[in-house]
Amino acid sequence: MKSYFTALICLILFSACDKGRENSNGNQAILNIQTSELSEQAKNLNTIIPGWFADPTIKKFDGIYYIYATTDNEMLASGAPTVWYSTDFENWYNYTMEIPSLDAVNLRNYWAPDILKGDDGKYYLYFGNCQMGCNIYGYVSDTPVGPWKKLQKDDTPVISHGFPREGFPSLDAQFFKDDDGKIFAYWGTWVHYNGGYAVGELNNKTMNSITKAENIPPAQTPQPFEAPYMLKKGEKYVLMYSGGSCHDETYNVRYSYANSPWGPFTPGANNPVLSTTEDERVHGPGHHSVLQEGNDYYIVYHKHDYPMTRGGLARQICVDELNFKNDSTLLAVKPGSTSLSKLNTSSLPEDVAYNALAKATSSYHLDIPDLNYTYSPDKAVDHNNATMWKAASNVLPQSLNFDLGAVYPVKRIATSFEFASYYYQYQIEYSVDGENWNLFADRSDNRTPGSPMLDDGDVEARYLKLTILATEKTGLFAAVWNFKVYSALFEIPLPQLMNKASVNPPASQALREQLIDLDAEGLNAGDTFASVENKGTYGGKFNKEGQVSITEEDGAKVFQFTNGALILNKPVPESLAWNGAFTVSAWVKNPEVAQDGECLASWCDRYKFGLANSYNAFFYNSAHYGAAGHLDSHFDMPYKQLPEADKWHHLVLTFDGVTERVYVDGKLDNAQIMTLASQIENAKLIVGSSDAGEGYSGYLASLKFYDRGMEREEIQTLHRESSPFR
Incomplete structure (x- = not known):
């Protein structure tokens, strides 16, 4: 992997930056x-x-x-x-x-x-x-x-x-x-x-x-x-x-x-x-x-x-x-302490949703070491472009509800979603009493991006509900920077500018299932084999390439990877594209943990774009990409404490669409905030290697793959219940 980084000029663009501040465990300070x-x-x-x-x-x-x-x-x-x-x-x-x-x-x-x-x-x-x-x-x-x-x-x-x-x-x-x-x-x-x-x-x-x-x-x-x-x-x-x-x-x-x-x-x-x-x-x-x-x-x-x-x-x-x-x-600039009143000349009517009482079906809570933060619904109506509401997961639909405090004429609603250049499909409903709802705007078939999205009508309302139904890119969250409501229409600069509709269909939704379940049960030590069945819901089988054998180690039947891989004979599931959530769980014993390579699982095409964050793979090595490789040391995630060689470990890499975490034997080892753009087109789901041949050289008792993130308690349960040594 190191040689690949060196060769790719696009990655050098950001790899050449001085190494970011690190804490004593080698992870960027939060x-x-x-x-x-x-x-x-x-x-x-x-x-x-x-x-x-x-x-x-x-x-x-x-x-x-x-x-x-x-x-x-x-x-x-x-x-x-x-x-x-x-x-x-x-x-x-x-x-x-x-x-x-x-x-x-x-x-x-x-x-x-x-x-x-x-x-x-x-x-x-x-x-x-x-x-x-x-x-x-x-x-x-x-x-x-x-x-x-x-x-x-x-x-x-x-x-x-x-x-x-x-x-x-x-x-x-x-x-x-x-x-x-x-x-x-x-x-x-x-x-x-x-x-x-x-x-x-x-x-x-x-x-x-x-x-x-x-x-x-x-x-x-x-x-x-x-x-x-x-x-x-x-x-x-x-x-x-x-x-x-x-x-x-x-x-x-x-x-x-x-x-x-x-x-x-x-x-x-x-x-x-x-x-x-x-x-x-x-x-x-x-x-x-x-x-x-x-x-x-x-x-x-x-x-x-x-x-x-x-x-x-x-x-x-x-x-x-x-x-x-x-x-x-x-003179030194004093950020945020100076006025922009000479520049701000807005004559727009009052935003009647400013600081309105806001509630949501869910909100994302960041809770990782040294960080405790909630993307709460009030951040959608605080007139602050630096904050947003974000749902607790990328499961859709998700809704935001607003109480304006009184009945107002509503003629225009401006919604700024998280990503300006991708479309969101949504509906806006209104109510006078909070019980009887009518449709203000139906964008359930929308394929046009923009920020803000403007929806006009002529109603009276005290309560408004924004429901996000789908997104253009897989794994994008229901997330809103600003939701503004006006009782009068106003002139828009350059009204002739209209974004083109996207040709892409809405992103596929995750099944939130165990897609992959791979182990050596049913095979005998020393058997020759060409493929092994995937027992997960996604089906298919893993074809063997190179040197992968069945052996018995510490009383369990396991795969031994010498210079080979197991490759699924089906396309990578669409739910793993872009920012799709996932969890990969593996029981492994690595006799010698190397500096490079040692890829446990890969499911992206690194050559499709060759840009940081477009690649995703799970490793067990001592490099900066020791746990999660994303094509650049500034975005990869190492193990804080490298799992000891020549011992069985339960390793889990999980990503919920916002936070990426690695667990070792049921305990959180490292975490970071991430946004991914995983490229799965023409990619293969590979166990024991990557698409660049970074082979794992050790034992694997089982590998499980889910298209959803997992919380600590669930991972600890998985650690106990999936052990081959119970």
Whole structure:
């Protein structure tokens, strides 16, 4: 597995980040914040977007604000290319843009976008992509939202990998137009490994090539990592950038200044100017852009989510004031302590659901070491883009009920679901007395994504009920950032923008059964065999490949894996795709626990996307992916205490759609918050190896696989009742 990580450039993108802060057991530290504290702290954050987005570029064209950003929290931040837009800086709308794919590969990476308006009145969009080397590609449109056309039909990048020096990854490009009309590009990531940032001049006629590119020596931008951003203050050129590691609390914003856009640059006097706050309510802020409104400046950046998802890849966009001491000196940003009243000009009618009494069929409660937090229903009506309600499991349907406190006219309801670029199917009902219900909106057949989803009607109601019936992606939860209710209609910016309906059917629901039940019962030690029956509800049989034998060990009939695997002759169940919940239970005895390999079970196609979180496998080794492998050390989960070699152990890896846990002999060993995008297309369910041949070399008495998560008590019962040595 280690060699695979080294070979894959997309994974290097985030593996190259400095190792995140670890506790003494080797697992990323988790904030020790209780529920009430967390909610109170989050209220003070200027989180302006309800969703998972990062690397924001903010622009204002013709009176409309636009935020172009990386779509986060899936497949190494490789979600759909969307844009957020607003006229009042408070109410934002999401639109999925039409961007042609590269000819050689289907476009997935849409990383750190930036946009320019050319002298010809057209709009030029640039973003990074690592599918054919880490390059910056360019697109052009007559509008800020597309549809987009390639700047070069043959997929020639605007800034190619290895430019201006060999091996240099060209990502995170930001463009700056000087007073004389010249346009400069600044780019670079992992620059602490790659000799500093790069600067070049964009051809402002063709907008598709860079000339005069050169390096900015690292000494001019101390402690750099990625995300350069240039602005001009008076006669000074201020080059801002992100340092530390994007995965943890060390991520920050720094700056240097110069008398020329080329440098040389002098480090700022008080770096960093934006960093993790002492109470950690703003965690890992960075990769920013700047909005100038008259003489006022605002920094728009991303931070890690609360509570923090493993690896720091569930990020949210915030904005705060940016102040100068003089033209070459920035003052420290104080997250959440400054007012955005000059920007917020909303004239929308009152949201009558604000702080309404909210109840739900269920709510997810995080209860893992040092973390106690509930995604409670009141978070859907708190006007806080940093918090959400989430159901207790991904079992659907799930409902939210609201008591507005009095009867109001209801003419529009705006619902922001967790993932803006995937559709949700739902219904909204209303009632005056809480007993007799009528339908306000029927989206039970909806296949159009969007945020917020707007539903109009003309009724009177005190009580409202939102019921989420299905999701586009397997394993997504019923989860809502905001539920807003208005007694009057209002104008929507860019009403002509309509997201396209998805061609994907609703995700399959889990059977919540024991799909796989594999053991050596019925076989005799020394028998030769070609296959073995799956006794679980999914049926089929496991075909033997390579060296797998039946033997007796410590009085039990077991499989002995030497250099082989057992492969199910049926497709991987659809309920295990994407963020599907699962539990894998195995009784194993490993004579020697290796550093690499030792895969107990695999059910994903790592080559389908080759992006972190798209792969899922269960291991028993001493590496960073010793328990759960997700293709990147920042997202994998090791054993805190490695199970002792040459002894029988009951190992369980379970994932409920939010929390991933590993149990050893009935006791919790490690846990982390995760979001997965498991790729099962063309994958095989393999026992004793992975699709890359990372063979297990030991004994296996049984393996059980469920398409649901399990709680501690159930796992302890399974530990007792499944033992082959009772």
